[in-house]
Amino acid sequence: MDKTQFMFWFLSALAVFSSLMVITRKNPVYSVLFLIITFFAISGHYVLMNAQFLAIVNIIVYAGAIMVLFLFVLMLMNLNKESEQQKNKYLLWSGAIAGGMLMVIMIAALNTTEPAVISQPGAGQIGLIKNLGTKLFTEYVVPFEISSILFLSAMVGAVVLGKKGD
Amino acid sequence: MISTLLAMQMDWALVLEKFLLIVVVVSVSLGFAMYSTYAERKVAAALQDRSGPNRFGWFGLLQPIADAIKLFSKEDIIPNKANKVLFVMGPGLAMLAALMTSAVIPWGDKVVLGGREISLQIADLNIGMLYVFAVVALGVYGVMIGGWSSNNKFSLLAAIRGASQNISYELAMGLSLIALLFVTGSLSLKDIVVGQQTNGWNILYQPLGFLIFIVCAFAECNRTPFDLPEAENELNFGYHQEYSSMKLGFYLFAEYINMFISSVIMATLYFGGYDIPFFNEAASSLHPNILALMGFGALMAKTVFFVFVFMWVRWTIPRFRYDQLMNLGWKSLIPLALFNMLITGAVVLYLQNGWPKF
Numbered sequence: 060m061d062k063t064q065f066m067f068w069f070l071s072a073l074a075v076f077s078s079l080m081v082i083t084r085k086n087p088v089y090s091v092l093f094l095i096i097t098f099f100a101i102s103g104h105y106v107l108m109n110a111q112f113l114a115i116v117n118i119i120v121y122a123g124a125i126m127v128l129f130l131f132v133l134m135l136m137n138l139n140k141e142s143e144q145q146k147n148k149y150l151l152w153s154g155a156i157a158g159g160m161l162m163v164i165m166i167a168a169l170n171t172t173e174p175a176v177i178s179q180p181g182a183g184q185i186g187l188i189k190n191l192g193t194k195l196f197t198e199y200v201v202p203f204e205i206s207s208i209l210f211l212s213a214m215v216g217a218v219v220l221g222k223k224g225d
Numbered sequence: 226m227i228s229t230l231l232a233m234q235m236d237w238a239l240v241l242e243k244f245l246l247i248v249v250v251v252s253v254s255l256g257f258a259m260y261s262t263y264a265e266r267k268v269a270a271a272l273q274d275r276s277g278p279n280r281f282g283w284f285g286l287l288q289p290i291a292d293a294i295k296l297f298s299k300e301d302i303i304p305n306k307a308n309k310v311l312f313v314m315g316p317g318l319a320m321l322a323a324l325m326t327s328a329v330i331p332w333g334d335k336v337v338l339g340g341r342e343i344s345l346q347i348a349d350l351n352i353g354m355l356y357v358f359a360v361v362a363l364g365v366y367g368v369m370i371g372g373w374s375s376n377n378k379f380s381l382l383a384a385i386r387g388a389s390q391n392i393s394y395e396l397a398m399g400l401s402l403i404a405l406l407f408v409t410g411s412l413s414l415k416d417i418v419v420g421q422q423t424n425g426w427n428i429l430y431q432p433l434g435f436l437i438f439i440v441c442a443f444a445e446c447n448r449t450p451f452d453l454p455e456a457e458n459e460l461n462f463g464y465h466q467e468y469s470s471m472k473l474g475f476y477l478f479a480e481y482i483n484m485f486i487s488s489v490i491m492a493t494l495y496f497g498g499y500d501i502p503f504f505n506e507a508a509s510s511l512h513p514n515i516l517a518l519m520g521f522g523a524l525m526a527k528t529v530f531f532v533f534v535f536m537w538v539r540w541t542i543p544r545f546r547y548d549q550l551m552n553l554g555w556k557s558l559i560p561l562a563l564f565n566m567l568i569t570g571a572v573v574l575y576l577q578n579g580w581p582k583f
Contacts, residue, residue: 088311088373095366115355123362124395127369127388134373134381188352188412 066107074100091129098122112188238341246347250327258481259289261532265481268536296474304376304467311374316468316475319367323482326360329353330489331415333499333521337513345517346415353414354402357490358395361445365391367479368447368454372464383463386547387454390444393554394451398441400562401434404569405494418498428495433565435495437558439534442487444554446480449539453547488531492524499524 077100080093098121105114184190195203263278263286270277278285303312333345350356365388372384408430409417421427428435444451455463465476492498499520509516545553 088308092370111350111352112355115352115359118359119355119362123359123365124392127362127365127392130366130369130373131385131388134369134385 063107066103070100070103070107074104087133088130091126091133094129095122095126098126109184109187112191242341242343243347246343246345247328250332250347251324254324254327254482254485255478257485258478259293261481261485262292262477263289264532265536265539268533269540272537272540293474296471299470301470301472302467306376307467308374308376311370312467313472315367315371315374316472316479317367318370319364319479320475320482322360322364322367323479323486325363326357326486326490329356329414330486330493331418331498332524333517335513336517345521349413349415352412354406354412354417354494357414358399358402361398362391362395364445364483367476368464371468371476372454375464375467377467379460379462380464380466383454383456383460383466386460387447387464390447390451390453390550390554393551394441394444394558397437397554397558397562398445400559400566401431401437401441402494404434404562404566405431405438407566407569407573414493414498418493418500421497422500426495426497426500431495431565431569433561434569435491437562437565438495439491440553440558442491443535443538444550446483446487446535448480448484448535450542450545451550452544453550456544484532484535485528488528488535489524491531492527496527497523 074097077093077096081090081097084090084093098117102114102117105111105117266288267277267285269275278288281287281291303309328347329350331344331346331349336343336345368387368391369384372380372387375381405427406412408427409420411417411420417427443449447454454460455465460466465473468476499517501519501523511519
């Protein structure tokens with residue numbers, strides 16, 4: 060087992076463990092903190108694939124901004140035992156059945172496909188900021204611009220919602 | 226497990242070298258932060274026509290050590306209703322985020338020891354500036370978690386203020402950095418410093434960007450005039466109200482380390498880093514070790530100046546009101562930074578491609 064493999068297994072175990080902790084913790088603040096650890100583990104995988112730019116942007120956007128807002132909301136809501144809603148038994152069953160079906164489909168779909176060939180660890184060049192920028196602004200410029208318009212409309216929507224009170 | 230680790234082909238000399246470098250950089254940061262507390266009181270005293278600490282040691286120079294002994298020996302109180310795990314984790318996170326940034330800063334050029342060239346930078350990432358930005362973004366967790374887990378409404382309010390302030394000012398900071406990127410053409414802090422050695426300091430090309438950056442740096446460090454998270458007349462003592470002993474010490478210390486690191490970053494990004502002014506390093510015949518030492522000295526001189534500016538502002542300008550803070554961030558700094566970005570982009574494009582032909 061060489062360095063890369065060791066890191067791969069370590070990061071994978073960390074990611075799986077912390078995502079399990081996200082859904083099993085009773086206290087939502089712990090869930091958010093474990094989700095942050097999951098993002099770090101995934102960023103570690105990006106670094107292993109030599110995609111440093113993606114790794115750092117993942118941390119800035121998800122761990123640095125979105126999760127802060129999650130925490131923000133949780134802290135203001137002040138969740139505790141008394142305010143927790145009684146869970147509906149039927150809801151629990153339907154959730155379990157729907158989730159189980161999704162899992163069966165995923166297994167069936169992944170079972171038949173060829174294993175994806177991922178570039179040699181540490182050898183890929185596409186994740187570096189220069190290559191990624193060139194690709195985005197030449198080959199994929201139309202989808203890129205369309206997604207930026209989508210972001211703009213989301214921003215305008217947020218401002219409109221925020222202004223409603225006045 | 227151990228055999229696996231040993232079997233990995235590692236350059237142990239490199240590991241040792243980096244480890245020593247990390248130890249040195251962290252100790253320098255801690256020592257600098259320790260004496261910043263002393264300097265802060267001396268500066269405050271000078272600005273208010275007092276003499277400041279002058280009892281312990283020559284000119285009161287041992288005062289930080291007395292403070293450390295005081296903080297360590299105080300009773301460590303964890304409130305009954307606090308979330309114990311997170312309460313302990315808060316100051317640790319604040320310290321961690323404060324110290325992590327130093328990894329990508331080029332503290333000097335290279336040193337030659339026994340025929341081995343050692344770069345005075347822990348990691349030369351090709352996304353160095355974004356790394357700094359990411360760690361700054363993580364710095365807010367220490368404040369938020371500490372404030373929330375104290376189970377105190379003033380701490381919670383302060384934590385929420387701190388978080389919204391950090392997020393708001395990060396945007397303007399990022400936009401001013403994008404304009405800087407247009408000029409430097411690289412995200413690696415090493416490349417930025419080397420570029421400034423040949424082309425002149427970035428402050429000449431980005432004066433407005435630097436102004437925006439320094440204002441945002443003040444806000445990110447929670448320093449006056451932006452120290453709303455610890456506004457004592459509104460929130461008692463802010464997010465660290467319930468903390469005592471060295472946990473409080475860590476929070477206060479993290480603030481000084483943040484101040485030190487942001488001064489180093491400002492010196493590196495806009496004032497040439499370890500570049501010695503009016504001196505051509507490449508053409509000099511001095512030994513590389515002496516050059517590296519001089520470069521480190523130049524970086525420290527610039528840093529000390531910026532730390533002094535931080536203190537100077539703190540004891541001169543009163544605190545903003547919260548709505549004024551938000552208005553300044555969203556309605557003044559962000560449009561200004563966007564304008565700066567647009568102008569810089571246009572000029573850089575013009576210099577590269579000339580006037581567009583229709």
